[in-house]
Amino acid sequence: MNAPPVVEWTEAGRPRSARWRSENGSPPPHRIVIADDRTRADDAYKLACEGTALLWRGDFHNARQLLTAMARRIDRRPRKAPPADATQAFHRHRAAQNQRARILGMLLIPLDAAYAVPLHRAPDVREACTRAYGPAEPVPAEPVPAEASGTAEASGTAAEAEDDAAPAATLVSLRELLALIGANEWRKKGVEIPALGGDRIHPHYGVFSPARGEYVDLVAEAPLPSQELAFDIGTGTGVLASVLARRGVRRVVATDQDPRALACARENTERLGVAGQVEVVEADLFPPGRAPLVVCNPPWVPAKPTSPVEHAVYDPGNRMLHGFLNGLADHLTPDGEGWLILSDLAEHLGLRPHAELLDAFTKAGLTILGRLDITPRHPRARDSSDTLHAARAAEVTSLWRLGQRGSDR
Incomplete structure (x- = not known):
């Protein structure tokens, strides 16, 4: 990893620098001003909308309150009437989400060399940051120039920072830091x-949580074609591999190419007592060989992800979906089954026609052996x-049982 x-800024007339961390790939801010407990929410919101980041030097709890106040100002902005076209509604929804994330991501929190927050009433975030970022590295990378503004006089929104303000080894948006804290609590719980x-699955940061359990239920209920061997493609937390092992599949090969997912799946299968049945391996889609059962739960929506965890939701150009389908026949035994777990939400949003999915089955040399459906239970x-209520209300998640065309089944 690079x-x-x-990022560099000026504080109390002195040049400062720190590492920049952003899990969603946001670039380092070009302009930073100092903010503290006297910063007004209206001023902070205006600066953030203009692309100016605010480095917080006040009470940590007050920073959280300021972030909430900024979010309320976003929510109060006039909204356009939703378009009748579902695809346009989806793209507008995504654009609004991204803009909201950009604005709220402008409130920054310092971390010291050990990932501690040097602010009054700050929580201990060292474990959460270490799990997400890895061990702290004391040597800074090459500087990325930033417009040096940063004094309270220049911003007009905060009091002058003290000369002995704690040096920051890392800057991170408060919004991301709160997400790290929440993810770490979910990992423990x-x-x-x-x-x-x-039993519980413990998701790591950046690995999609199986909070929507209906797709897991489908894998738990579908008739097994064999208990000898199964491949779980894109295992993530290892939840489907663990379900198959608990159902009596003697050997499951679970693949992923994300290091966080591989570590997460290994930890979960060990915790659940199925590590002796489940082999977690790094692979882009398929492991070598063939199996009588190959399972895949690819991202359900063909759109560009904007953060690591979104890679489990958004699949640009249906890359993983088509990769799985086009390689499935070569990794099934003659009488084997491929289980594709897929929501039809993309169809209701106009992003993937149903006929396109059926055509992909045919082009991949596959035939439909059966299908199990389930409706969503999540509050949205x-x-x-x-x-996107109309599309979500109509959504159905399916387990497609696929076989090789021309097999003896």
Whole structure:
């Protein structure tokens, strides 16, 4: 991995620099001003909208309150009437989400060399940051120039920073830091999985959580073609591999190419007592060989992800979907089955016609052996205020049982 870039600013008349961390790939801010407990929400919001980042030097709890106040100002802005076209509604929704993230991401928090927050009433975030970023690195990378503004006089929104302000080894947006804290709590608490008898899966930061359990239920209920061997393609947390192992599949090869997912799956299968049945390997889609059962739960929406965790939701150009389908026949035994777990949300949004999916099956030399459907249980499917409510309310998740065309089955 490349070392994080370095951002520079001026504080109390002195040049400062720190590493820049952004899990969603946001570039280092070009302009930084200092903010503290006396910074007004209206001023902070205006600066953030203009692209100016605010480095917080006040009370940590007050920073959280300021972030909430900035979010309220975004929510109060007049909204355009939603377009009748579902595809346009989706793209407008995504654009609004990205703009909101950009504005709220402008409130920055310093971290010291050990990932501690040198602010009053700050929580201990060292474990959460280490798990997300890896061990702290004391040597800074090459500087990335930034417009040096940063004094309180230049911003007009905050009091002058003290000369002895704690040096920052890293700057991170408060919004991201709160996400790290929340993800670390979920990792410790885990997500209860009924298909695992109530045992829990513990998602790592950046690995998609199986909070929507209906797709897991499909894998727990579909008739097994064999208990000898199964491949789980794109295993993520290892939840589907673990369900298959608990159902009696003697050997499961679970693949992924994300280091966080590989570590997460290994930890979960060990915790659940199925590590002896599940082999977690690094691979782009398929492992070598053939299996009587190959399972894949690819991202459901063909759109560009904007953060690591979104790679489990958005699949640009249906890359993983088509990669799985086009390689499936070569990795199935003659009487084997491929289980494709896929929501039809993209169809309701006009992003992938149903006929296109069926055509992809045919072009890949596959035939449909059966299909199991389930409707979503998550609250957003019932939230009529959601911009995408009509599509979410109509959504169905399916487990497609696919076989090689021309097999003896």
